[in-house]
Amino acid sequence: xxxxxxxxxxxxxxxxxxxxxxxxxxxxxENMFWYRQDPGLGLRLxxxxxxxxxxxxxxxPEGYSVSRExxxxxSLILESASTNQTSMYLCASSGIGPSEGYTFGSGTRxxxx
Amino acid sequence: AQSVTQPDIHITVSExxxxxxxxxxxxxxxxxxxxxxxxxxQGLQLLLKYFSGDTLVQGIKGFEAxxxxxxxxxxxxxxxxxxxxxxxxxxxxxxxxxxxxKVTFGTGTKLQVIP
Numbered sequence: 001x002x003x004x005x006x007x008x009x010x011x012x013x014x015x016x017x018x019x020x021x022x023x024x025x026x027x028x029x030e031n032m033f034w035y036r037q038d039p040g041l042g043l044r045l046x047x048x049x050x051x052x053x054x055x056x057x058x059x060x061p062e063g064y065s066v067s068r069e070x071x072x073x074x075s076l077i078l079e080s081a082s083t084n085q086t087s088m089y090l091c092a093s094s095g096i097g098p099s100e101g102y103t104f105g106s107g108t109r110x111x112x113x
Numbered sequence: 114a115q116s117v118t119q120p121d122i123h124i125t126v127s128e129x130x131x132x133x134x135x136x137x138x139x140x141x142x143x144x145x146x147x148x149x150x151x152x153x154x155q156g157l158q159l160l161l162k163y164f165s166g167d168t169l170v171q172g173i174k175g176f177e178a179x180x181x182x183x184x185x186x187x188x189x190x191x192x193x194x195x196x197x198x199x200x201x202x203x204x205x206x207x208x209x210x211x212x213x214x215k216v217t218f219g220t221g222t223k224l225q226v227i228p
Contacts, residue, residue, distance in 0.1 A: 004156070035218075040122075042203065042220035043157075090156055099145050099164040099207075102216065104156030 003027075006091050006105035013112050019078040021108050023091030029103070030096050032074035034058075034066065037088040037107070049074055081112045115140040115206045119219035126194050127227050134189040134222050136204030145207035146187040147216070148178055152200045160202075163187065174198070199226045 007022035025032065031050050035043040035058075045058030047066040055066050063085060067075045074093075078085055088109050092102040116139045126132055138144055145164045149157040161172025168180040178189045187204060201223045207216040 040220060043218040045215070045217075048215075092157075099162065101147055101159040101162050102149075102157070104149075104158070106156045107154075 004091055004093055004103050004105040006089075006108050008108050009106065011108060011110045013078075013081050013110065015082060015112055017078075017081045017112075019081045019110065019112075021076040021078075021089055021091075021110070023074045023076070023105055024072050025074075025093040025103070026072065027093060027095070027103065028071070029093035030071075031094045031100075032068065033092045033094075033102065034064075034074065034076045035090045035092065036060070037090055043090065046076065078110075081110075083112050086110060086112045115144065115208055115217050117204050117206050117217055117219035119202075119204055119222050121222045122220070123223045123225065125225040125227060128196050129193050132189075132191045132194045132198070132224070134202050134204075134224070136187045136189065136219060137185050138187060138204070138206045139185065140206055140208065142208075146178075146180060147205040147207065148172065148176070148187070148189050149203045149205060149218075150174075150200050151203065151221075157203060160189070194224075194226055196226045196228070199224055 004025045033048040034046045037043050044060050049055045049068040065077045088107050090107045091105040094100040094102050118137045147162045148160040151157045163170045163180045201221045203221045204219040205216050
């Protein structure tokens with residue numbers, strides 16, 4: 001069964017900590033995405049990557065960075081976590097082509113205290 | 114830029130009743146349209162997609178959706194709802210740019226199913 005795996009389901013971090021969220025896909029997909037999901041706001045795109053070492057800003061990149069050193073792995077980094085980054089983070093991947101749907105991971109619920 | 118509107122935040126239906134979830138999009142060209150479902154505490158799962166051809170598309174779990182260009186709509190339907198359909202549903206529009214697409218999601222409709 002094809003899969004997108006996010007390393008943690010729940011995380012609690014302190015304000016100011018550097019936080020790494022990891023995502024791995026086994027479908028040989030070119031494209032990978034990080035979204036955050038908040039009640040009433042739906043899913044908002046943070047960053048995406050269409051190739052190894054390539055990255056593009058999404059709609060809300062401030063306070064985040066990403067890394068894609070290998071095709072299957074896409075990491076989201078919170079340089080200095082803040083309480084307003086408490087959220088559900090969803091990773092997704094897709095193949096090439098605009099008609100491709102996304103395959104999502106199960107999400108990481110991050111709480112910053 | 115594209116956008117998606119799901120006007121219903123929350124819908125309650127009785128088990129066995131029919132269901133229609135509304136979705137309106139805004140995009141200048143022919144859109145790629147998707148419906149996803151999210152069970153509590155889980156990621157999103159693709160239900161169905163439309164990108165060309167027959168405007169009535171069938172998906173998994175007995176869902177279907179109809180693309181109506183004149184109304185800029187892509188409503189999701191199911192003839193008879195089961196208790197396991199209780200979840201949050203997201204409509205999305207994708208635009209192709211080169212080898213990758215940018216997908217914009219609606220804010221979701223939460224479905225409650227009562228016995």
